Amino acid sequence: MKKLLFQFDTDAHPSSFDTVVAYDGGADHVIPHGGLTATNITSLVEGTIFTRPPQYKKNTAIFVGGSNIDAGQAVFQAVQNQFFSGFQVSVMIDSNGCNTTSSAAVAKIATSTSLAGKKVVVLAGTGPVGQRAAALFALEGADVSISSRHISGAEAACTAMKKRFGVELTPLEASDCDARGAIIEHANIVLATGAAGIELLKPEHWENNPHLEVIADANATPPLGLGGTDMLDKGLERHGKKVWGALGFGALKLSLHKSCIKKLFEDNKQVFDAELIFALAKEMA
Numbered sequence: 001m002k003k004l005l006f007q008f009d010t011d012a013h014p015s016s017f018d019t020v021v022a023y024d025g026g027a028d029h030v031i032p033h034g035g036l037t038a039t040n041i042t043s044l045v046e047g048t049i050f051t052r053p054p055q056y057k058k059n060t061a062i063f064v065g066g067s068n069i070d071a072g073q074a075v076f077q078a079v080q081n082q083f084f085s086g087f088q089v090s091v092m093i094d095s096n097g098c099n100t101t102s103s104a105a106v107a108k109i110a111t112s113t114s115l116a117g118k119k120v121v122v123l124a125g126t127g128p129v130g131q132r133a134a135a136l137f138a139l140e141g142a143d144v145s146i147s148s149r150h151i152s153g154a155e156a157a158c159t160a161m162k163k164r165f166g167v168e169l170t171p172l173e174a175s176d177c178d179a180r181g182a183i184i185e186h187a188n189i190v191l192a193t194g195a196a197g198i199e200l201l202k203p204e205h206w207e208n209n210p211h212l213e214v215i216a217d218a219n220a221t222p223p224l225g226l227g228g229t230d231m232l233d234k235g236l237e238r239h240g241k242k243v244w245g246a247l248g249f250g251a252l253k254l255s256l257h258k259s260c261i262k263k264l265f266e267d268n269k270q271v272f273d274a275e276l277i278f279a280l281a282k283e284m285a
Contacts, residue, residue, distance in 0.1 A: 001059045003265045006048055007032040008041060008075055010066030010095070018065045018094070021254065025261025027061075037071065038078035045082040048089050057089055061264035064093040069128035070160075071095070080271070090270035092260055092277075097253070098128035099274045100260070103281035104253035105129075105191060105216055105244070106136045111285055112235050112242035113189065113213045116141030121172070121187045123147050123180055123201070123225070124194030126157040129218055133191055134158075136278050138167035145170040147183055165274075181205030184212070192217045192225035203228030207239040220246035256281050 005027035007014050014032035022030045033044060048060050064076045072095030079091050094100050109115070115137060122134045125146035134157070138144045146161075146169055148154035154171030161169055174180040180200055184190050188211055192200045196219055206215055207228060219225040224245070229238065233245035259280060260272050 001052075001056050002028040004028065004060050005030045005261065005264070006044065006060070006062045008036045008044070008062055008064045008079070009034045010036055010064075010068055010071040010075060015065050018063065021257045022063060022261055025258035026265065027261060036066075036075055038074040041075060041078055042082060045079055049083065049087040054086060057268035058265055060089045060268070061261075061270075062089060062091040063261070063264075064091065065095055067096045067128075069095045069098050069131065072098070072128075073164075076273070089268050090264040090266075090272075092264055092270070092272035094257065094260075094272075094277075096128040098132045099272075099277040100257040100281075101129045101218060101253050102133035102136055103274070103278040104249045104256055104285075105218060106133055106140070106278065107281035107285035108235070108244055108249040108252060109189060109191070109214050109216055110140070110282070112244070115189075118142045118188040118213070119186060119211075120144045120189040120191070121147060121184050123174075123184075123190060123192045124149075124198070125191075126153045127193060127195075130191075130193035131157050131161055132274055133193060134169055135161040135165040135167050136274065137189075137191075138169060139165060139278075142189070143170075145172050145183070145187075147172040147174045147180060149173070149175045177202050177205060184209065186211050188213045190215045190226075192219065194219060194225050196221035197223060198225065199223045199227055200225045201227060206241070209241075212241050214242045214244070216244035216249070218246050220250070252281065252285060256284060259284065
């Protein structure tokens with residue numbers, strides 16, 4: 001029985017990255033669908049749950065992706081709303097790497113320092129990875145802030161994560177490197193999750209900060225988000241701080257993503273969202 005993974009993408013063109021990792025994770029065939037919303041997936045979901053007898057339903061699974069986490073979450077919930085007793089398949093959401101990348105980053109940072117009680121700033125944290133990472137830090141007992149160029153963006157991200165995870169996050173506004181250097185003055189941990197090719201901090205903004213223990217950057221496109229670091233840093237000590245680059249924790253991200261895909265086919269009742277994916281990341285880190 002072939003393992004079929006249906007890739008439900010909210011973007012017009014399904015992610016080629018997610019397709020490749022799905023095959024590497026053990027799917028025999030990946031069937032991508034783009035431009036999906038919570039209102040146009042009904043027939044696709046029905047096709048996954050009505051075609052195979054109960055003992056073989058574990059060989060069909062659904063992956064929800066795309067660049068917009070809100071749209072992805074809506075599709076993810078709509079998929080599950082179609083399930084009923086005896087008629088469901090395993091499903092995973094990882095819009096723009098929101099769960100696997102954030103889980104890998106936080107899990108690796110946790111190998112360099114404890115998280116409980118620490119002051120964490122997620123720079124440019126309004127995207128899928130930044131929001132989820134901030135929530136995971138908070139669930140581990142950290143005091144977490146999310147920064148954005150505009151306070152309204154940071155506030156919206158904090159509100160969304162409170163609604164989804166029940167965590168309290170602090171919104172911060174910082175529109176340039178100097179402003180971002182100021183808001184991390186008393187931080188113990190900094191994670192940069194800005195857009196590719198945007199430098200968020202220069203070396204002088206973090207190298208002599210006596211409070212910083214760990215810094216990490218999710219950007220692998222030059223210039224890096226954190227000046228003075230390297231994308232290959234794997235907990236390397238620089239200026240008394242442990243540094244994690246995007247490729248430093250990227251190996252765990254890929255292994256985690258593949259492992260989740262593999263587990264989707266263990267039975268037909270798996271539901272992989274942030275909490276379960278993060279738990280697996282901590283085991284693997």
